Amino acid sequence: SYVLTQPPSVSVAPGKTARITCGGNNIGSKSVHWYQQKPGQAPVLVIYYDSDRPSGIPERFSGSNSGNTATLTISRVEAGDEADYYCQVWDSSSDHRGVFGGGTKLTVL
Amino acid sequence: QVQLQESGPGLVKPSQTLSLTCTVSGGSISSGSYYWSWIRQPAGKGLEWIGRIYTSGSTNYNPSLKSRVTISVDTSKNQFSLKLSSVTAADTAVYYCARAGGGSGSSFDYWGQGTLVTVSS
Numbered sequence: 001s002y003v004l005t006q007p008p009s010v011s012v013a014p015g016k017t018a019r020i021t022c023g024g025n026n027i028g029s030k031s032v033h034w035y036q037q038k039p040g041q042a043p044v045l046v047i048y049y050d051s052d053r054p055s056g057i058p059e060r061f062s063g064s065n066s067g068n069t070a071t072l073t074i075s076r077v078e079a080g081d082e083a084d085y086y087c088q089v090w091d092s093s094s095d096h097r098g099v100f101g102g103g104t105k106l107t108v109l
Numbered sequence: 110q111v112q113l114q115e116s117g118p119g120l121v122k123p124s125q126t127l128s129l130t131c132t133v134s135g136g137s138i139s140s141g142s143y144y145w146s147w148i149r150q151p152a153g154k155g156l157e158w159i160g161r162i163y164t165s166g167s168t169n170y171n172p173s174l175k176s177r178v179t180i181s182v183d184t185s186k187n188q189f190s191l192k193l194s195s196v197t198a199a200d201t202a203v204y205y206c207a208r209a210g211g212g213s214g215s216s217f218d219y220w221g222q223g224t225l226v227t228v229s230s
Contacts, residue, residue, distance in 0.1 A: 001172070031214035035156075042205055042223050043156065048216035086156055090214045096169045098146065098158030 002091040004101035011107045012077050020104045022070040022087030030089045032070040034063060037084045037103075046085075047072060074106070082108045111135040113206050113221035121200075121228050127193040131206030131221055132186070139164055139184040142211025147180060147191045149202040150223075157202075162189055164211065196228045 005023040012018040022032060032050050035043035045054050047063035050070065060075045074081055087101040117129035131145070138145065146161040160170035162180045170178050174193070182189040193200060203225050207217040 031216075033216035035217070042220040043217070044220075045216050045218055048218075049214070054218070088156075088216070092213075094172060095175075097171055098148075098161070100156040100158060103155040 001094050001097070002089070002099050004087055004089065004099055006085075006087060006101040006104045008102070009105045009107065011109055012074075013109045014077055014079060016077055018074040018077050018081070018106055020072040020074075020085050020087075020106065022072070022101050023068055024070075024089065025068060027068055027070050027089065028066045030065075032063065032065045033088045034061075034072045035086045035088065036081075037086065038082075043086065077106075077108055079108050082106055111208065111219045113208065113219055115204060115206050115221045115224040117224060117226070119225055119227060121196055121226060122230050123197055123228055124195055127191070127196050127200060127226055127228070129191045129204055129206075129224065129226070130188050131190070132188050133208075134187070137184075138182060138187045138189065144209040144211060144215070145180075145182065145189045146207045146209060146217065148205045148207055148217075149200075150205070151199075151202040159191065159193075159204075161209070198228050200226070201228045202226060 034047040036046045037043040050065040051063040062073045084103045086103045091097045112134045114132045121127045144161045147159040177194045179192040203223040205223045206221045208219040209215040
């Protein structure tokens with residue numbers, strides 16, 4: 001089965017750039033989506049199809065995907081960006097199973 | 110604006126069947142091309158996709174849960190449902206319903222607020 005690997009935690013100072021990676025076998029051939037989840041809340045889509053932003057998501061959020069790694073980049077990080085972030089793909093080789101990464105806790109120092 | 114709302118018992122006994130319903134408002138569940146999914150999250154852990162049902166009624170399930178899961182849709186009530194049989198404490202989690210577009214590899218663009226289900230005697 002397809003596995004997505006994320007670092008458990010990333011720390012960044014306010015105003016700096018945070019990069020959260022999502023590793024998977026040839027993930028560059030798949031569409032990657034990213035979700036932000038704050039405590040006690042449902043996940044919110046922040047990046048879809050590798051690099052598109054839903055309306056209402058700040059331009060500070062961007063994404064890329066190539067080879068075996070997809071990356072969520074958050075520029076000019078703010079305190080309000082502190083949350084868990086999950087990457088997600090569909091595994092068409094396994095009955096079209098939805099697959100989530102293990103999640104990354106972003107801490108704003 | 111599409112909204113999803115989960116409902117169902119918050120407490121289920123071991124070996125019994127967990128049953129949840131997701132009510133969709135702000136749009137017809139049978140219009141357009143969408144996948145309607147169930148996703149769960151044990152306390153302090155990550156997200157696990159359970160399965161989905163397409164507008165047409167076709168389903169896909171997580172292989173790890175497939176033998177215990179049934180997802181169905183009731184278009185007359187604008188709802189879709191989850192049944193998970195033979196539950197154990199490991200099935201204790203917040204359960205979310207979510208919508209994904211019908212295109213290949215679509216994202217979950219709308220989520221319910223989630224409902225906590227505890228499996229305990």
